[in-house]
Amino acid sequence: MSNIVVIAEVRGGQLKRTSLEAVTAGLQLAQKSGGKVIAVACGAGLDAAAAELAKSGVHKVVAVDGPTFANYSGDAYARAIAEQVKAAAATAVLMVHTAMGKDLLPRVSALLEGSVVTDVVEVSCDGGTFGARKPVFAGKATMTVNAKKAPFCATLRPNNFAAAEGSGSAEVSKTAPPAGDLLSVVKEVIASSGGRTPLQEAKVVVSGGRGLKEAAHFKLVEDLVAAFGPGVAAVGASRAVVDAGWRPHREQVGQTGKVVSPPLYIAIGISGAIQHLAGMRTARTIVAINKDADAPIFKVADYGIVGDAFEIVPALTKAIAEIVAGK
């Protein structure tokens, strides 16, 4: 019997939806390991988030709740969670591969002398051995590993497991944050303007490249993103246009940017350098619009249109807007 801890991410009292994806993966593992799933959340004012977790299908919820945890502190959260992993006698710990997950889970793993594997797309438990599959070389290859040390700690790629939709009523236990200094403290969280959809959580990513000729022409990309309606689509960019200073690095898709796998990826004026393809080739459906019929992007695209983006994209935007309005 091996229990599984799922670390839930709560920001400003709100449970991040992707945490329910980690619950799904946790329940999958628990079924194989014969253990229970314990959700652990850190923060201040966790009642609503804990109640939501209690419904998700987990067996127990632990809320480490107190004013010193109002803002994220990687070191302090890690110590609190490591204590809960020990208390739960858990042999696997899961969290989503978000900015917080990447920062927090490796520390938990280190404090417990466990194994760690990140950005995982599949987890397994076979005869008591935990394992995972993850993209490496920005998705140019896939590595399958087995854990040799417990606890097995894994961060899960977002948008890859279905969100748990339980109707459970797990016990919620509340505990105060452990005493001790906070070595690093978040002083401020500055929301990006316009409530942008995070690139890796978007259902549709529309990326622009050098084919757009200048920074101002990204308006075409932004208009198409807007046509999908609020909270659906996000702007992406090729490395070339980020390096040219047209777009911020947080929008870069590819090997030195973000790896995305949305249901729909639209590449506009992107030729498809190997580093870019690595960052989007796992999208379910890929559309490419490019004036060069021989561009490598067409080799990975499901659907391509050859021609002038300045004519094609506005027509596409209009058609999408009509469909969205008709829904």
Next chain:
Amino acid sequence: MDIVVCIKRVPATDTTIKIAADGKSIEPAGVSFELNAYDEFALEQALRIKEQLGSGTVTVVTIGSKDAQKELRDTLARGADKAVLLTTDQWVFDGASTAAALAAWIKSVPCNLVLCGRQAVDSDNNQLPANLAARLGFACVTEVAKLELADGTFTAERDIEGAREVVTCKTPAVISCQKGLNEPRYANLKGIMAAKKKPLEEAAASLPAPALEIVSLTLPPARAAGKILGTGVDAVPALIAALRDEAKVL
């Protein structure tokens, strides 16, 4: 301030990956290697902090094969004071073991600040800096896109989903560097000449028993060839129909 910069020698990002006969590693023939792109930002930041303070040392360390001497020598040419190669013949992919070996070495040298790239672009783990910090008991901020040091306190900014976090910490600290933090310098001829006289030490890496084992390394399934639906605006209705009726994503 005594600064340690952790680097890794990785396949160049334009490399086409082929799997070796063992099914667990990449075929090294024809692969050109380079300094991990994010580590360039870490080295640059270390040099700037030393310049800002007007004192201190910058030591670059890596775990890898003897071939990594080339990348270490490059960091010396760019301005690092000393380089250390912790040798192993294995592919360094197991983050927990790497962090343990680096922590053991860092504990043996003077160090107030560790700078790393946010991730190595081979194993793509993005976990070493935070893991290392927890082992050292250091403060840690990861994926830093802006960093200031004033009166012994770091103020760091990092992008999170839909927002930017401002984080403060004091030394000793581990900071991992994101693209955009700075514009890395390259080695000039004077630097290259000076690097020949700088110390490059070697010692065996004290790697613990592995925490992970590779079962397999495979190539992702090739995508089926797509359809060119046509040219110009006239092809838009066909695209809409395909997305709605075939791909069912609208």
